[in-house]
Amino acid sequence: MSTSLSARMSTLRVSPTTALFARVEELRRQGEDIVSLNVGEPDFPTPENIKEAGIKAINENFTKYTSGNGIMPLREAIIEKLRSDNGVNYEANEVAVMVGAKQALFAALCAIAGEGDEVIVPIPCYVSYPDMITLAGGKPVLVKRKDDFSLDLEAIENACNEHTKAVIICTPDNPTGKVYAEDELRALAELAVRKDIFIISDEIYEKIIFGANRHFSLSSIEGMKDRVILVNGFSKTYSMTGWRLGYVCGRKDVIANAVKIQSQTTTTPPSISQYAAVEALNGPQDSVRMMVEEFQKRKDYVQKRLGAIQGVICHEIQGAFYAFFDIRYFLGKEYEGIGTINDDTELCTYLLEKHHVAVMPGSAYFAPGFVRISFASSMEVLKMAIDRIETGLKAHKC
Ligand SMILES: Cc1ncc(COP(=O)(O)O)c(C=O)c1O
Structure with missing residues (x-):
């Protein structure tokens, strides 16, 4: 003892x-x-219509546990968002609602990377990626980005070995404000196929983008849907940080594993927030x-x-x-x-x-x-x- x-x-x-x-x-x-x-x-x-949807959920007693991967109306709204915004079709068991994008990232990492597995992190990076990988039991492999913060694909390729499970990226990026260009992401996708690894794509800042820059979602590349683990959430786009809601989309077995993590830790995402999030996605976007x-x-x-x-x-x-x-x-x-x-x-x-x-x-x-x-x-x-x-x-x- x-x-x-x-x-x-x-x-x-x-x-x-x-x-x-x-x-x-x-x-x-x-x-x-x-x-x-x-x-x-x-x-x-948080916009008024979203707050009202949360209040309505409380008044209608939607205040209990929900299904482990999130309520169906919310998963349907996410699927529709992914189809119309990102041009990719997901099924309900390829999407899971989580307690924030942060938990979605951690659950995704636990789902794919355990003892002895490596995950490549281009740096500078979001503060939590390396620690989340360590906590999941894996090893973060930090690879420098170029001086303009674009991806150094050669360095990423050189860092790959038989233990590599994934590379994790964020676009638009925290901390650098970089938005990866479509051709850069297509080249990363080719690399992932060649090396047979996953890409975890954190797209939480997707809507906050300036001038002529455009967001390009890796999962929309033909043949990449099962290789990309897409993470997004409500914190930034809808100013809902305290509602603690995000989601993860990807291959069915990856999502099933991520839901296992959730079921053994937080049980379900918060019910009230989920009803509010349906309004966030389906309501006006002004x-x-x-x-x-x-x-x-x-x-x-x-x-x-x-x-x-x-x-x-x-x-x-x-x-x-x-x-x-x-x-x-x-x-x-x-x-x-x-x-x-x-x-x-x-x-x-x-x-x-x-x-x-x-x-x-x-x-x-x-x-x-x-x-x-x-x-x-x-x-x-x-x-x-x-x-x-x-x-x-x-x-x-x-
Ligand atoms: C890049 C990135 N990913 C994920 C998160 C976590 O978001 P959430 O509030 O949905 O857990 C943040 C929050 O700052 C972030 O900057």
Whole structure:
């Protein structure tokens, strides 16, 4: 008998976003005026029609367990969405509703990758992918993306071996704002077929896309439906982060395994949220259009402001609501009252503690030398935050 803790847990990181959030809260409690650009959720309320559908579900007593893979009306609405938006036909047992896209990703990873299996993660990447793979029992294999954040297909191919089970990608991407081009995704699909591996495609930012950029879903490529595990959700498009609802689509046996994970952990996704999500997909989409228009304005502003700071390199933000910019110019320099700042984490700590603006270090996304800001905040907040970032960055001695 022993009260020591699980060995597997010792390799897991506390989510860096959670750690920063705790420090911001602490500073605010001390009375500091902190502007926070670290949050990964839309600042808009959940649209009224969706909230009303949730209230109706409560009043009609849809407040119990549901079937393990989600209520049929919601799976039907998802199937219709996938057909009309993504041009791919799924059957009901190829779709499962989950407790957020995060649980959908984790269940999908558990479904395909166990002890000794490897999953390739192009970096920079969403903070949770490597830890989820480890928690599932597999091994994350981190492969750098190109300087413009496109996929390095040669490096991915070189990282494949007999243990490789999948590659996991996100488009539009958190943290870089990259939207992978159709030809790039087609080349990745060919690679997956050649190497006989899955592709987990996280498409949660699908609707938040700017200018002439277009979302292309890998599962729509002929012959790829069974090889692609498509993950999406309601958190970002419908501003429903707290409703905890996402979904996973793919080969029947993969989905059956993912549902097993859910049945043994959370039993079912939340019933009330599922009824609200039916309305989200089947109801009017004006609120989505309005939100994306607002994000577009903020994106233009953020891109222009960052681009005007000497030393900052920020690629075109194509989708999602993040700017991920190169700050290496500012490292190894001395700052008033602080001394030399050597890396992105020290720079973010300096910006928070001295200039009262919370931003995420690129290291959290396995990309040291970068900073991520979220523009899911009002223009007023963004202006104040970027003013502070600019003042902080410019305060170095030559
Ligand atoms: C790339 C990516 N995937 C998945 C998620 C998780 O979404 P959900 O709230 O549906 O669990 C997030 C949330 O920030 C994300 O950025």
